[in-house]
Amino acid sequence: MTVDLQTPGNASAHMAGALARAGTALMTVASSPRAKKTTRSYDPAVMMNSLLKLTASIDPADLFSAQVKATQEWAGFWVDLWTPQQATDAKDKPRGDRRFADPRWEQPYFRAARDAYLLASRQLRDLVSSAKIEDTSSQAMAGFLLDQYLNAISPTNFVMTNPEVVQRTRETAGANLVNGFAHVLEDFAAGKGIVKRRAAADVFEKGKTIAATPGSVVFQNKLFQLIQYAPTTPDVSLEPLLYVPPLVNRYYMIDLQPKSSLVRWLVEQGRTVFVISWVNPDDSLRDCALEDYVLTGVVEAIGAVRRATDGAKVDLFSFCLGGTLGAMALAWLEAKGRANEVNSATLIGTMLDFSNLGEWAAFVHEAHMDALDDHIGGKGYIDANELQQLFSAVRANDLIWSSVVDHYLLDRPAPPSDLLTWFEDGARIPAAFMKSYNRSLLHANGLTAPGGFTIGDVAIDLAAMRTPAMVIALKADHVSAWNAVYDSSKLLGGPVTFILGGSGHNAGVINPPAANKHGYWTNPDLAGTADTWLESAEKHPGSWWPEWVRWLDRNGSGKRVAARQPGEGGLSVIEAAPGTYATTSY
Numbered sequence: 296m297t298v299d300l301q302t303p304g305n306a307s308a309h310m311a312g313a314l315a316r317a318g319t320a321l322m323t324v325a326s327s328p329r330a331k332k333t334t335r336s337y338d339p340a341v342m343m344n345s346l347l348k349l350t351a352s353i354d355p356a357d358l359f360s361a362q363v364k365a366t367q368e369w370a371g372f373w374v375d376l377w378t379p380q381q382a383t384d385a386k387d388k389p390r391g392d393r394r395f396a397d398p399r400w401e402q403p404y405f406r407a408a409r410d411a412y413l414l415a416s417r418q419l420r421d422l423v424s425s426a427k428i429e430d431t432s433s434q435a436m437a438g439f440l441l442d443q444y445l446n447a448i449s450p451t452n453f454v455m456t457n458p459e460v461v462q463r464t465r466e467t468a469g470a471n472l473v474n475g476f477a478h479v480l481e482d483f484a485a486g487k488g489i490v491k492r493r494a495a496a497d498v499f500e501k502g503k504t505i506a507a508t509p510g511s512v513v514f515q516n517k518l519f520q521l522i523q524y525a526p527t528t529p530d531v532s533l534e535p536l537l538y539v540p541p542l543v544n545r546y547y548m549i550d551l552q553p554k555s556s557l558v559r560w561l562v563e564q565g566r567t568v569f570v571i572s573w574v575n576p577d578d579s580l581r582d583c584a585l586e587d588y589v590l591t592g593v594v595e596a597i598g599a600v601r602r603a604t605d606g607a608k609v610d611l612f613s614f615c616l617g618g619t620l621g622a623m624a625l626a627w628l629e630a631k632g633r634a635n636e637v638n639s640a641t642l643i644g645t646m647l648d649f650s651n652l653g654e655w656a657a658f659v660h661e662a663h664m665d666a667l668d669d670h671i672g673g674k675g676y677i678d679a680n681e682l683q684q685l686f687s688a689v690r691a692n693d694l695i696w697s698s699v700v701d702h703y704l705l706d707r708p709a710p711p712s713d714l715l716t717w718f719e720d721g722a723r724i725p726a727a728f729m730k731s732y733n734r735s736l737l738h739a740n741g742l743t744a745p746g747g748f749t750i751g752d753v754a755i756d757l758a759a760m761r762t763p764a765m766v767i768a769l770k771a772d773h774v775s776a777w778n779a780v781y782d783s784s785k786l787l788g789g790p791v792t793f794i795l796g797g798s799g800h801n802a803g804v805i806n807p808p809a810a811n812k813h814g815y816w817t818n819p820d821l822a823g824t825a826d827t828w829l830e831s832a833e834k835h836p837g838s839w840w841p842e843w844v845r846w847l848d849r850n851g852s853g854k855r856v857a858a859r860q861p862g863e864g865g866l867s868v869i870e871a872a873p874g875t876y877a878t879t880s881y
Contacts, residue, residue, distance in 0.1 A: 334670040336681055338662040345428075345436035345657075352426045361425070365418050372414055376407055394451045394692060399458035408450040416445045435657035439689075442654075446691040452699060460704045467706070475703035498711040499552075501720075501873050505713050506547035508559045510872035511861035512572075514599040518583065518592050520572045520876045521599050522546075523866070524558060526858035528565040533854040534638045534847075535567040535604045539593055539613035539621045542724050543682050544717060545877050546572045548614070548801060551713040555807050557840070564844055567859045569600045571617075572877045575722040581675030584727040585623070585735065586750045593624035597636055602865035608638035610847055614804060615775060618645025619736070622787070623748070625762050626755045634762060639850045641843065643767045644775045644800055647757060647783035649740045653776050654689060659737045667733070671726045679721025690773055714801060720880075743786060758788040763850050765792045765843060769803030770816075778825035785821070792846060793821055795832065796839045808838040815839040 400409050423441050428434040450456035454464065454472065463471050499505045510524035538558075540546040549557040549570075561568050571592065576583065583591075593611075600609050613621040621640060628634050652659060671677045687694040701707045709715070735741045741748035745756035764787050768780035777795055784791050796803045797813030806813050818832035835842070862868035 334666070336667045336670045336677070337658070338660070338666040341433075341660050341662045342436060342440060345433040346440065348428050348430065348433045349423065349426050349437040352428045353422065354425075354427070357425050358422070361418070361422050368414060368418070372410065376403075376410075394449060394697075397459050399462075402458065405450075405456065405458045408456045412448070412450050419445065431656050432658075432660045435652070435654055436660075439654050439657040443688065443691060446696055449692075449696065452696055452704075454704060457700065457704065460700070463705050463707075471706035472704065474706040478702050478706070499713055499716045501547070501878055502871070505551050505716065506545075506873040506877065507553065508550050508556055508562065508872070510568075510570075512869040512872060512874040513603060513861055513866040514596075515869060515874075515876070516591060516595060517580065518574055518588060519596065520574075520869075520874045521596055521866075522570045522572055522872045522874060523603060523859075523861040524562050524568045524570075524872070525861060526565075526567065527562050529858055530855040531565045531567045531858050532847075532851060533607055533856055534610045534851050535569055535600050535607055535859075536561060536610045536612060537596060537600050538568070538570045539596075539611065539617035540571060540573065541614060541616035542573055542588070542728070543616070543679070543686075543721060545720050545722060545873075546570050547873060547877065548714075548717050548805065550873075551717060551805060554809070555713070555805050557805065557807075560807060560840065561844075565855075566844075567604060569596070569603070571596050572874055573722065574876045575679075575879050576676055576725050577723070578675035580725045582727045583725045584731040585620075585748075586731070588620055588728060589623045589627060589750055593620050594627065597624070597628075599866060601636060604859060604864055608636065610639045610641070610851070611637050612641035612643070613645065614643045615645060615800070616732075618642035619647060619742075621645075622647055622757060622760075623742070623750065623755055625760050626757050627750050627753050629760050629762075630753045630756070634760070637762055638852075639847065640762050640764045641767065641847075642764060642780075642784075643804060644769055644772055644780060645766070645783065646775045646779055647742050647786050648779065649737050650743070651776065651779040651782060652737070653779070655774075658685075659733070661738070664730075664733050664738065668726070668730055671729060675726050676723040677726070677729055679723055682724070683719065683721050686774070714805065718801070756788075757786040760787055761789040763790050763792075765794065765846050767794045767796055767839060767843070769796050769799055771797070771799040772803065774800040781821075781825040781828060791821060793818070793828070794839050794842060795829065806838040806840065808840055811837045813838070815842065817842070 395409055399405060419441060420438075423437055426434070426437070428437065454460050460471075501507075508524055510522050512520045513523045514521035538546065538549060540548070550559065553559055558568055558570065573592075574580070597609050597611070601607060611621050611625070622642060622645070625634070625637060625640055628636060649659075667677070698709070701709060735748050739747065742755065742757055745758065746754035748755045764784070766780060766784040766787075768775070768777035770777050772780070781793060781795075784793055795816040796806065797815060798806065803813060814834055814836050815838070816829065816832040816834050818828050820831065821828065
């Protein structure tokens with residue numbers, strides 16, 4: 296809201312309202328019960344030790360060279376500062392850095408603040424990257440901590456160095472800052488940390504505006520409900536599709552608003568679509584580990600889908616951690632002589648080889664895992680809010696500091712976002728699963744060698760699989776780096792097709808053809824490295840969705856059957872989608 300400062304009383308009335316709101320929020324905080332002392336999900340000593348290793352590993356000669364270079368660069372900065380015609384843009388400004396998109400950043404005062412920050416940031420990052428820390432986890436942690444510091448001190452996050460905030464403060468006579476302070480207190484009193492409210496969740500309602508593709512729950516056990524979607528075509532492909540989502544968020548990232556719903560689009564292409572909807576676990580499921588989610592989860596879901604479709608082979612598709620579970624299930628079926636239950640597998644943004652974790656390596660440390668085990672051992676699960684905080688920290692500019700600016704400095708409501716609404720609708724993960732995943736896969740990298748991980752009496756061997764697979768990576772993926780996904784694809788023993796989609800971990804998946812965005816790359820030659828693959832890859836415009844469906848057609852039987860209605864096969868309807876498991880929160 297813009298205040299008309301020319302009308303007597305308007306500014307003072309607006310400020311009075313803001314002060315009253317801040318006072319109410321402050322009283323709420325003061326009357327809130329004191330938080331109980333809790334354990335940490337990480338070991339602070341590891342962070343301190345990483346910084347000590349950093350300072351000890353920087354070669355004095357390299358430090359001296361960096362200082363000389365910095366002196367020269369800062370001299371050039373001050374020359375450019377007084378000759379603005381030579382500095383129309385910051386040479387250190389990363390492409391696509393939305394923090395500095397406002398054209399007012401080119402005004403001399405704000406340009407100086409921006410360019411000084413970017414120059415200093417680059418110099419510090421160069422210095423840290425030059426350190427020769429032998430421990431990969433410590434190197435990653437040092438970089439992570441530096442990024443957190445640099446993200447926090449950006450001039451965009453402060454009143455007097457952000458041109459948009461300065462303008463907003465003038466328009467509201469400062470009421471935006473008082474209201475923003477009230478937001479800080481309200482979020483703090485809610486007990487879930489600051490900037491929790493990023494999405495206008497009241498705009499979206501599961502089953503009506505998102506997760507709204509018509510369907511029914513046709514099977515359930517203690518770990519998941521199975522949703523079958525209603526057809527929209529008179530006949531469908533013989534092979535049904537089964538989606539395996541990750542555990543940390545609900546399944547409906549692939550069923551957001553109808554215009555961007557992958558589920559709806561697949562149904563319209565004449566596919567029978569089934570989706571696993573994982574339960575939001577409580578303490579009773581504390582002992583459910585990786586093995587349980589593979590067997591009682593993915594394998595049992597495959598069997599249920601086949602019962603509903605008269606024994607048809609399943610086209611399995613999965614995302615992120617869901618793909619890791621799916622690949623393990625396929626290896627287990629192969630070892631049991633049941634590989635013919637699955638026709639093909641599609642792994643999207645999935646890591647199987649965890650040797651290249653990038654910045655996530657910062658958290659793969661024995662002491663961190665011990666701390667996490669102790670932290671979640673009492674309650675039996677890790678909270679969704681804690682997982683979201685970790686993901687947000689890795690994408691701090693997009694998921695934390697942009698919200699600080701909008702919510703606390705500009706007093707501007709977040710625009711409705713179906714993707715952010717989904718992101719904040721997280722789920723818990725059982726303690727046993729976290730322990731087995733962290734230690735057996737992330738730390739020991741157990742899927743890279745035959746028998747490195749066992750499920751019951753079965754040694755998991757991804758190289759023994761013969762199921763045709765399509766592996767899809769996303770070029771700007773911050774969770775599963777695309778080159779790590781590429782390397783992971785080489786662990787699969789069957790024929791592999793690799794596609795690189797544009798955009799990031801979540802947005803790159805939700806890429807309907809009608810939007811004609813992002814593009815994708817193809818190259819049948821998987822012999823070389825990820826970089827050499829990309830050098831000779833062909834770029835295509837638009838979405839990878841149609842390319843994927845053409846691959847499914849080439850690897851399918853080509854047969855069509857009458858459209859399958861939920862409940863008409865070997866499974867009965869339990870309730871309407873999205874189902875109880877997707878709507879239950881704690």
